[in-house]
Amino acid sequence: MSDRQAGAGQATLVIDGAEVAFEPGESLFEVSARVGKRLPSLCYDERLEAFGACRLCVVEVEGIRNPVASCTTLAADGMVVTTSSAEVEAWRKTLVEMVASENREVEVDPLRGHASQELSRLVARYDAVPGRFAGEPSGKSREDDGNPFLLRDYDLCISCYRCVRVCAEQQGDHAIGIANRGFETRITTEFDGELRDSACVFCGQCVQTCPTGALADRKAMRGVDVPGEIEKTRTICPYCGVGCSVDLMTKGDKLVGVQPAMDGPANKGALCVKGQFAFDFVQHEDRLAHPMVRNDDGELVRASWDEALDRAAKGFRGVVERHGRHAVYGVASGRAPHEAAYLMQKWIRTGFGTNFIDNCSRA
Amino acid sequence: MSRLDDNDLLERFRKLPAPLLPLLHAFHERDGLVSEEALEALSEGLHIPRAELYGTLTFYHHLSRIPGGQAAPRVCTGPICRYKGGPEILEALRKDGATPMPCAGRCDEPVPVLFGNEVRVGSSVPELLSRPSPLPVPNPGAVEECVFAEIREPDRASLVGYERTGGYEALRRCTAGLRPSELIDLVAESGLAGRGGAGFPTARKWSAVAEATGGPKTIVANADEGEPGCFKDRVLMDHDPHALIEGMCLAAHATGASRGFIYLRYEYPETLAILEKALDEARAAGHLGDRIHGSGFSFEIHLRRGAGAYICGEETSLLNSLEGKHPFPRNRPPFPVTHGYEGTPTAVNNVETLCSVAPIVRKGVEWYQSLGLAENAGTKLISLSGDIQRPGNYEVPLGLPLQTLLADWAGGPPEGRRIQAVTMAGLSGGFLAGADLDVDLDEPGIRSKGSFLGAGGIMVFDDSRDMVQVAHGAMEFFAEESCGKCFPCRIGTRRLAERLAQSHGPRDLATWQQEARELSVVMRATSACGLGQAAPLVVESLMKYFPEELEQSLVSGWSGGNDER
Amino acid sequence: MSNPLSDMELPNVMFCIGTNMTECHPVAATRLKKAKAKGAKLIVADPRRIRLAEHADLYLPLRVGSDVALLLAMAHVIVREGLVDGEFVATRTRDYEAFRDHVAEFTPEWASAICQVPAKDIALAARWFGEAAPGAIYYTLGITEHISGVDNVQSLSNLALMTGNLGKVGGGINPMRGQNNIQGAGDCGAIPSGFPGFQACDDPANVAKFSKAYGREIDCEKGITKVTALDLAGDKIHAMLIDGENTVVSDPDKGHCEKALRSLEHLVLIDIFETDTAKFADVVLPATAWAETDGVVTNTERRPQRLRAAVPAPGEARPDWWILAELAKRLEMPGFDYSGPDEIFNELCSLSPIYAGLDWDLVGTGAYQWPVPEKGHPGTPRLHETEFPNGRGIFKKILYRDPAEVVDDEYPIWLTTGRRLQTYHTNTQTGRSEGIDYFVPHEVLEVHPEDLTAWGLADGQLAFLESRRGGIEIRVEAHPRSPRGTVFSSFSFAATPINDLTGSGYDPVTQTAELKVCPVKIRPVAENEPVPSS
Known part of the structure; x- marks a missing residue:
């Protein structure tokens, strides 16, 4: 949404001295972000219902005694809002230090998940001292859960419930819940068991929304010790036809993981177990690395490109000579990109003048 | 009676409003625990995801998941x-x-x-002996009472006794033609405000519900009296249950509500039976149900038992609990008056508030206003306990000096002792001590001392008590009862409790106080509900009144670590 | 899909038939779950009690292959109860009256006997869908992989037309595509009936256009389908070039398929692994894989999006386009000098009216859904908003037909096949991804617990499963989502080639195989008993 000038008749509010127009239903958090002031938060995920748990985004509103959580407060005509007074900033720093105090560590590897750096970034932003307010840690890691994909490192959990909410609201599976209360709160499954025995489908959305890396991508974490910086490349998932946008994470030449694109038009940050975790076939040792031709003993053996292409071309030429151009058939892939399918049909049509072309959609 | 199977139980409750709590209790009592099998049946029967239901179950204190747990003391x-x-x-x-x-x-x-x-x-x-909860002692100040005025009459808890002393007359006036708007005006003029702690004007709440669109509208009696040191609603319900029922009927008439709930705390099982009986009597006598007194007004009350969670006294947590959801407080706005139980306009009123309405209707606005002292209208129930000669419930005129209540009405501290401190609002208001004990019992007076009257629980601690230990116990309570939703409360209560117990945190007074103040300020300013906003008062008042004791404790080390968690 | 994926959060009635969406298109299914959370009603028709059925407000556990009967009866009820959108029918469709008269005899009671679904549930589904505003239809291969696949789709089309649910926000008729670029392969003209952009290849004007563009006279008649080509292998078809398909595992009637490939004189494969199909190849050419390839794919909602390479390919693997171009050059075909995929895609756009407004750079935004008829056009999220390709939507009179094979005394059990959540297709990719085997270590046949007992099988036991075409050894698993008398397996494990059994028949129009229906018999196998080869 673009910034708009306040037009006549449209509802406006004043935010840090500037008059801003807003749409009905917009929260103060959204209005603030729209005018370039993204307020700090740990429980906010724009895809989810505002929750109001972390209280980092509180702002002061004239005429209201206590500060309000900007994420759960709707903009109203004539509101006068102060987002970052010195007092509020001091509260935020204390809150960040309180949150940091409940965890084993704050700095975690970014391979853990898409949002895993949120807490450490806030600690840096507020120059907060994680050791202040030292006390008992709040979470308890579930090292016993042996599933290969989701690390449940709850020692790092800050009870923002984004995982619970993303599972309910985004994924619609309600596989995880909230056990106990207060500081004893734990993220749990039905009967506190392992994820495999729950309604979890391992879509990984909880991992990607976790702001501390408490839920982490076990497969990507295998790449923690791979040297190099993480680079991200936007592409599309290779599996079904929904066309989810993903970011490939690479270190050097190594594909180390996948993260969903929060702005992917088809998926808006969602993925399934395959798109999230089944990426490593690409660099599997079984990959064909060289052309192969069948030798006189009937075995496929390694060949150079020239040999293989010549052999392939010769075979087609021979068949046309013996049986005519209608003896050649082409099957394009539903998995390769357009350029492959387009050239396959062009190859058949240009080479043989037929429409003897199909793809694998019938299987 | 033969043991009911899962389906029998599900069939009995599934179609009723707010079925989860009664079903959980039914399984709990049938099996002695809430088993995994029971949860699976409930999940399927009520279409609540298992993980959510399991989590909700673990939120409550009293629902046991171990065999025999239900009956265990x-x-x-x-x-x-x-x-x-x-x-x-x-x-x-x-x-x-x-x-x-x-x-x-x-x-x-x-x-x-x-x-x-x-x-x-x-x-x-x-x-240990089972016995009815004590009646309020005869008013030692000989001051006219409102809700306690007839409570000591014989048989007051029965329909006959209640009607003999003016019971259901107010409701009859409504069914005979007193219009809802007139009733709301009358309550507005009386100045009646919420007696559960928030002090919101009752008439304003009712008219908001009356004006809200959507329905069916709902009245909820908040009988989840969980604040430590508060036991006033229990005595009202035990000895004057029809007053609550009539109050709810009046609220329903005023707002246009057709359904009501009494949300009663788990720890009052005898009260549950008393209310059940009273509801049956009221229904049989035509004071409740379809076409009350033959008028066009219909209203039904459903009794629901909580399961042990202080936060469920917070009205939006209570509503979530009724709805079978995880009992976190909701974000407001929207408020319950427009989006309450299952999204319908709902008035959540305290028991004492509701019990005040019929006397106001019967005896008049002027009479009610005259009960208070000076500027104050009406009365307030005070639950007084601790180191005091005559603990119990007192109905005091608003504005009564605290010292009058403590010394004249309740007989002062035990022989040879001095009152060191009292709590306000149960635990939520922290302590008053020293010169601040000279205060009038009304909201402005107590707020001027940095505390609040709240639900009216006052606990007295004499000079034999270790106030650091008392404060620690209080903070442990808040930490354990914090729902866990908002960060400042969830973390802050635990950190303050740890610092009072000196298991963590600095040992020099200045740093200790600096940290405690910082935590308190953030909790008070940013917590999402009253629990986290009020909890730091205990520590703040400890620092204010007992800095020497605090320093002594930091120097000598904590000795009171036998607290149960 | 006629409508965008985002519309899936908007219907107030969703009719899902023959789509195991939570497993096969899990991310699309999240949108249905959201719509449901907002109060939409969900109707699920599927022989198996799939996870989507657990979410359903109304579940119709129809017998495999009985979809047409169900849909005829729903149309009957919609007519009978006056729920037809008269204005839409009058202004946007034709041949309604004949259709209306046609469905008069197909009552829910009639359908109930075929579908084995209570008549009242059929009527209720019809009522809900008839009253929906809007109502949307979602389907997948459970509709198309039948000898009556085209009839099934036409029946759904009738339903959408009569209720006026086409061209509307939140409505539509929405097939879910199962592979990342199966839509794109069609868009690109890799079909025997059309050039790029679905331009009919038996239309002289189109033939002239492409003959000119490609510098080669092209036949003015449709080609043959892959199924026919395999049937004619060794007879009329003697050479094949196959890109990225593990034909012998994914195609029905494995024995037949292997025989066909074996009878070719020349088979060239382009793939990323040496698949089971490579056994029959003369030449295997290594292609770059996803994550190594720049290109374009089109998703199920007609949205072309960019693939981008992130890592280098192993060894000498090359992009498919490079391989095809080189092969073309060695056969002296003109027009294969490309500097990169962008040039190829832009050529496609220049020849395809549905891509005319796109180019390599524009498609990088992912913001367009075809048709994009000219530059500056915003794309077309919803089809048929004002008119249909033929002007008006045509009602078709469809009759119910039994599947190619039905259960009998010898083969008394229905076998149906499909995918599972964690294993994709023939598992060449998911099977090489670590951790997937934690969930699905090997193939199992899902059998209703009571059937296990009735058939003398124990949960987890090995069994021999046999159809008229072949038999395999497979482990059985008690699974309440299988109905009595119907069993399920995926086709993901080469070690358990379920497609040895399938292939009882093909749709006469599309030649899609009836992979969803195959009568079988089953018997226990002792763990060490030798299994007869099929």
């Missing part, structure tokens, strides 16, 4: 009972599987122990 170790034999009784009953419970609302005759659905009280195991 729970011993009150609340702020008063911990000094009146609670810990010793708990130890003695450990062999029977006893567990501690937070304040169970019997501070006037400690110590209550819950055996299944029976409360026994006594100061040691051999003395």
Whole structure:
């Protein structure tokens, strides 16, 4: 949404001295972000219902005694809002230090998940001292859960419930819940068991929304010790036809993981177990690395490109000579990109003048 | 009666409003625990995802997941009972599987122990005995009362007794033609405000519900009296249950509500039976149900029992609990008056507030206003307990000096002792001590001392008590009862409790106070509901009134670490 | 899909038939779950009690292959109860009256006997869908992989037309595509009936256009389908070039398929692994894989999006386009000098009216859904908003037909096949991804627990499963989502080639195989008993 000038008749509010127009239903958090002031938060995920748990985004509103959580407060005509007074900033720093105090560590590897750096970034932003307010840690890691994909490192959990909410609201599976209360709160499954025995489908959305890396991508974490910086490349998932946008994470030449694109038009940050975790076939040792031709003993053996292409071309030429151009058939892939399918049909049509072309959609 | 199977139970409750709590209790009592199989049946029957249901179950204190857990004794170790034999009784009953419970609302005759659905009280195991909760003592100030005016009449708890002393006359006036708007005007003029702690004008709440669109509209009596040191609603319901029913009917008439709930705390099983009986009587007599008194007004009340969670006294947590959801407080706005139970306009009123309405209708606005002193209208129930000669419930005119209540009405501290401090609003208002004990019992007066009157629980601590230990117990309570939703409360209560116990945190007073102030300020400013906003008052008032004791404790080290968690 | 994926959060009635969406298109299914959370009603028709059925407000456990009967009866009820959108029918469709008269005899009671679904549930589904505003239809291969696949789709089309649910926000008729670029392969003209952009290849004008563009006279008649080509292998078809398909595992009637490939004189494969199909190849050419390839794919909602390479390919693997171009050059075909995929895609756009407004750079935004008829056009999220390709939507009179094979005394059990959540297709990719085997270590046949007992099988036991075409050894698993008398397996494990059994028949129009229906018999196998080869 673009910034708009306040037009006549449209509802406006004043935010840090500037008059801003807003749409009905917009929260103060959204209005603030729209005018370039993204307020700090740990429980906010724009895809989810505002929750109001972390209280980092509180702002002061004239005429209201206590500060309000900007994420759960709707903009109203004539509101006068102060987002970052010195007092509020001091509260935020204390809150960040309180949150940091409940965890084993704050700095975690970014391979853990898409949002895993949120807490450490806030600690840096507020120059907060994680050791202040030292006390008992709040979470308890579930090292016993042996599933290969989701690390449940709850020692790092800050009870923002984004995982619970993303599972309910985004994924619609309600596989995880909230056990106990207060500081004893734990993220749990039905009967506190392992994820495999729950309604979890391992879509990984909880991992990607976790702001501390408490839920982490076990497969990507295998790449923690791979040297190099993480680079991200936007592409599309290779599996079904929904066309989810993903970011490939690479270190050097190594594909180390996948993260969903929060702005992917088809998926808006969602993925399934395959798109999230089944990426490593690409660099599997079984990959064909060289052309192969069948030798006189009937075995496929390694060949150079020239040999293989010549052999392939010769075979087609021979068949046309013996049986005519209608003896050649082409099957394009539903998995390769357009350029492959387009050239396959062009190859058949240009080479043989037929429409003897199909793809694998019938299987 | 033969044992009902899962389907029988599900069939019995599934179609009723707010079915989860009664079903959980039904399984709990049938099996002695809430088993995994029961949860699976409930999940399927009520279409609540298993993980969510499991989590909700673990939120409540009293629903056991171990065999025999339902019947195992729970011993009150609340702020008063911990000094009146609670810990010793708990130890003695450990062999029977006893567990501690937070304040169970019997501070006037400690110590209550819950055996299944029976409360026994006594100061040691051999003395434990089941008996009705005490009536309020005759008003020693000879001041006119409102809600207690007829409570001591014989048979007041029965329909006959209630009607003999003016009961249901107010409702009859409504069904005979007093219009809802007239009723709301009358309550508005009286100045009646919420007696559960928030003090919101009752008439304004009702007219908001009356004006809200959508329905069916709902009245909820908040009888989840969970604040430590508060036991006033219990005595009202035990001895004057029809007053609550009539009050709810009047609220329904005023707002256009057709359904009501009484949300009663788990620890009051006898009250549950008393209310059930009263509701049956009221229905049979035509005071409740379809076409009340033959008029066009219909209203039904459903009794729901909580399961042990202080936060469910917070109205939006209560609504979530009723709806079978995880009992976190909701974000407001929207408020319950427009989006309450299942999204319908809902008035959530305290028991005392509701019980005040019929006398106001019957005896008039002027009469009610005249009950208060000076600028104040009406009365307030005070639950007084602790180190005081005559603990119990007192109905005081608003504006009564605290010292008058403590010394003249309740007989002062035990022989040879001096009152060191009192709590306000149960625990939520923190302490008053020293010169600040010279204060009038009304909201402006007490707020001027940095505290608040709230639900009216006052616990007295004499000079033999270690106030650091008392503060620690209070903070442990808040930490355990914090719902866990908002960060400042969830973390802050635990950190303050740890600092009071000196298990973590600085040992020099200045740094200690700096940290505690910082935590308190953030909790008070940013917590999402009253629990986290009020909890730091305990620490702030400790620092204010007892800095030397605090420093002494930091120097010598903590010795009171036998607290039950 | 006629409508965008985002519309899936908007219907107030969703009719899902023959789509195991939570497993096969899990991310699309999240949108249905959201719509449901907002109060939409969900109707699920599927022989198996799939996870989507657990979410359903109304579940119709129809017998495999009985979809047409169900849909005829729903149309009957919609007519009978006056729920037809008269204005839409009058202004946007034709041949309604004949259709209306046609469905008069197909009552829910009639359908109930075929579908084995209570007549009242059929009527209720019809009522809900008839009253929906809007109502949307979602389907997948459970509709198309039948000898009556085209009839099934036409029946769904009838339903959408009569209720006026086409061209509307939140409505539509929405097939879910199962592979990342199966839509794109069609868009690109890799079909025997059309050039790029679905321009009919038996239309002389189109033939002239492409003959000119490609510098080669092209036949003015449709080609043959892959199924026919395999049937004619060794007879009329003697050479094949196959890109990225593990034909012998994914195609029905494995024995037949292997025989066909074996009878070719020349088979060239382009793939990323040496698949089971490579056994029959003369030449295997290594292609770059996803994550190594720049290109374009089109998703199920007609949205072309960019693939981008992130890592280098192993060894000498090359992009498919490079391989095809080189092969073309060695056969002296003109027009294969490309500098990169962008040039190829832009050529496609220049020849395809549905891509005319796109180019390599524009498609990088992912913001367009075809048709994009000219530059500056915003794309077309919803089809048929004002008119249909033929002007008006045509009602078709469809009759119910039994599947190619039906259960009998010898083969008394229905076998149906499909995918599972964690294993994709023939598992060449998921099977090489670590951790997937934690969930699905090997193939199992899902059998209703009571059937296990009735058939003398124990949960987890090995069994021999046999159809008229072949038999395999497979482990059985008690699974309440299989109905009595119907069993399920995926086709993901080469070690358990379920497609040895399938292939009882093909749709006469599309030649899609009836992979969803195959009568079988089953018997226990002792763990060490030798299994007869099929």
